[in-house]
Amino acid sequence: YRDGVPPTAIAAAAALAAAAVAYHWRHALGSHRPPPGARVLPGTLPLLGDAPQLLPNLHRLHDWIEEQLRALGPGAPTCMFTLPFMRTFVSVRHPAVLEHILKTRAGNYPKGQPFRDNFGPLLGKGIFVSDGEQWRWQRKLASRIFSIRSFKLYVSEVFGAKADLLTARLAAACSPATAAEAPAAAAAGGAEAPGAEEGCARLAFPGVEPGAPLDLHDLMYRFTLDTFAKIGFGTDPGCLTTAGRIPFAVAFDRAQRTTNARFWTPGWRLLEALDGRGRRLRADIATIRSFAAGIISTRRELLSIERAAAAAAEAEAEAEADAPPSPSASSASSSGGGGFARGPASDDLDGGAEAADQGKPKAAAPAPTPAPSAAKGRARGAGLAGGGEECEEGAARDLLALFMSECGPDGAALDDETLVDTVLNFIIAGRDTTAQALSWSLHEIMARPDVEARLLAEAEAALGPMRGGQPTYDEVNELRYARAVFLEGLRLHPSVPENAKVALRADTLPDGTRVPAGALIHYSAYAINRLEDFWGRDAAEFRPDRWLEFEHTPSPYSHISFNAGPRICLGQRLAELEGVYVLVTLLRRFRFAPAPGARVDYDLSASMPMREGLWVTVSPRD
Numbered sequence: 001y002r003d004g005v006p007p008t009a010i011a012a013a014a015a016l017a018a019a020a021v022a023y024h025w026r027h028a029l030g031s032h033r034p035p036p037g038a039r040v041l042p043g044t045l046p047l048l049g050d051a052p053q054l055l056p057n058l059h060r061l062h063d064w065i066e067e068q069l070r071a072l073g074p075g076a077p078t079c080m081f082t083l084p085f086m087r088t089f090v091s092v093r094h095p096a097v098l099e100h101i102l103k104t105r106a107g108n109y110p111k112g113q114p115f116r117d118n119f120g121p122l123l124g125k126g127i128f129v130s131d132g133e134q135w136r137w138q139r140k141l142a143s144r145i146f147s148i149r150s151f152k153l154y155v156s157e158v159f160g161a162k163a164d165l166l167t168a169r170l171a172a173a174c175s176p177a178t179a180a181e182a183p184a185a186a187a188a189g190g191a192e193a194p195g196a197e198e199g200c201a202r203l204a205f206p207g208v209e210p211g212a213p214l215d216l217h218d219l220m221y222r223f224t225l226d227t228f229a230k231i232g233f234g235t236d237p238g239c240l241t242t243a244g245r246i247p248f249a250v251a252f253d254r255a256q257r258t259t260n261a262r263f264w265t266p267g268w269r270l271l272e273a274l275d276g277r278g279r280r281l282r283a284d285i286a287t288i289r290s291f292a293a294g295i296i297s298t299r300r301e302l303l304s305i306e307r308a309a310a311a312a313a314e315a316e317a318e319a320e321a322d323a324p325p326s327p328s329a330s331s332a333s334s335s336g337g338g339g340f341a342r343g344p345a346s347d348d349l350d351g352g353a354e355a356a357d358q359g360k361p362k363a364a365a366p367a368p369t370p371a372p373s374a375a376k377g378r379a380r381g382a383g384l385a386g387g388g389e390e391c392e393e394g395a396a397r398d399l400l401a402l403f404m405s406e407c408g409p410d411g412a413a414l415d416d417e418t419l420v421d422t423v424l425n426f427i428i429a430g431r432d433t434t435a436q437a438l439s440w441s442l443h444e445i446m447a448r449p450d451v452e453a454r455l456l457a458e459a460e461a462a463l464g465p466m467r468g469g470q471p472t473y474d475e476v477n478e479l480r481y482a483r484a485v486f487l488e489g490l491r492l493h494p495s496v497p498e499n500a501k502v503a504l505r506a507d508t509l510p511d512g513t514r515v516p517a518g519a520l521i522h523y524s525a526y527a528i529n530r531l532e533d534f535w536g537r538d539a540a541e542f543r544p545d546r547w548l549e550f551e552h553t554p555s556p557y558s559h560i561s562f563n564a565g566p567r568i569c570l571g572q573r574l575a576e577l578e579g580v581y582v583l584v585t586l587l588r589r590f591r592f593a594p595a596p597g598a599r600v601d602y603d604l605s606a607s608m609p610m611r612e613g614l615w616v617t618v619s620p621r622d
């Protein structure tokens, strides 16, 4: 003992090893072992499973999975793979099998405990990690902001303003030699900023150096966060006008990488404790949650201002009603609902509740604002919910205000923890996915001048020659080729490249595969969207035309980028609108070229970020 390891340490190590073997037996080799006759990956080893081949390929996981599935041959068979100490993965890819899991027997395949173990510390009880009633009521509530009427407002009032800032920032990055020729870019920081009408040569943006390469991926994140914060939370984090890195973004991106890696890392709890990732994750989560808490308190302050304004407007209207009629009275009160409250139920895209803002006076606060009708309800007595206050059903406005005002499934107002969960889940939904889809599409376009030329020709035909303003909702809807470009980028680079469910009970899939209870059902949008069985021999090629050639839109079980079944993406329409809007707006104003030496690759995370960003040089389009 004097020269060696203490016996207690040996005993502890032996106990740990025994526990590990027992755990392994239970989870990977015992009840979750692939059933006899299951199709397993070539090269699977006893005990170690697929770890020796998968772990060295983690940095290129999506491609590795695609290669494995392709090697199994046509017909898209289900196969299984295993990692020590982890549940068996049942990897499915045939559309009929996906439909069985995501729709027909969706009740047997929830997100389940693995999702909550891995993502719970970051996403709490938000929509992405919930099942059952907890999920259902969040989805129902959130679907209210996705109406055609709201989309028109988002395009005209949010996309336009944020695109102005984005183009101003890009204009500032044009090289000094070319900047003077650039078309007029909108003002940085608002209409009163100097030089707005006089071309990008006059514009300077803090932290943007004229002529220096710029990370377009980072800019897309800033754009989508500012845009979605305005739409979803009625606030403006101002990322587009901030110089330097944004601490929330750094922490959020890193936390997603760490939590996602848990799906693929045997013994992640131990590893995270040993290598410091666990400590850093806790610090990142503190940064992230305090950012979301800031959004909530800002929204609460705005709500009280809006409520006061609406109450004043109401009092004024009542005073006017009591007064003898005057010619101006009716026009003052007939402007309809303002802000981003949802429209009539008839234009709903995902069900929803009653329209609440019809025929009410416009709120005095600048858009986006809640519907005055909702404020009117509050003025009758309810407080601003959250922190244990009363909740009030029926109020309709932006997403965060909705969640603040409505009751949770238990009938009580949501506490701040739950509101923070909501904000973070919707930031992933509204920021990361769309920013990544845009970045990958722009990356593909840079390599394909023919695609760029067609996109520009279509835009010119539909919108006319380049002008200062931004496209409208109806104009964006006409741009079929631009939409095809965006979808094709997304097909090859799906923003949620891998996804999983857990099997509650044993089941037999439509192709005869027996699924053990507790197995993880894995589906790779990256691999499925590239399957030659469904996309043809040119599946790996970026060819937007395929979207115009289809007689019928491909089923969501073949193009799975937006998921499918009852948990299909709620924001698909919004994402497509935003994607087309940004592609057209940017490409009509600027030329992008890959910066010398820039490398583009994906990083392994919950979504599909670019590992080193998308570094480009910018010049004005003449």
Ligand code: HEM
Residues within 6 Å of the ligand: 127, 128, 139, 142, 426, 429, 430, 431, 433, 434, 437, 490, 494, 495, 496, 499, 560, 561, 562, 563, 566, 567, 568, 569, 570, 571, 572, 574, 575, 576
């Ligand atoms: C290109 C952009 C987008 C892509 C590729 C995308 C893709 C997806 C995918 C694959 C899922 C399923 C995720 C899962 O199973 O956990 C999903 C869910 C969801 N998406 Fe999107 N999304 C995009 C944009 C948006 C936007 C802009 C919003 C707006 C808020 C949004 C809102 C949601 C919501 C709320 C869910 C959860 C649905 C549920 O679980 O019921 N998405 N999205």
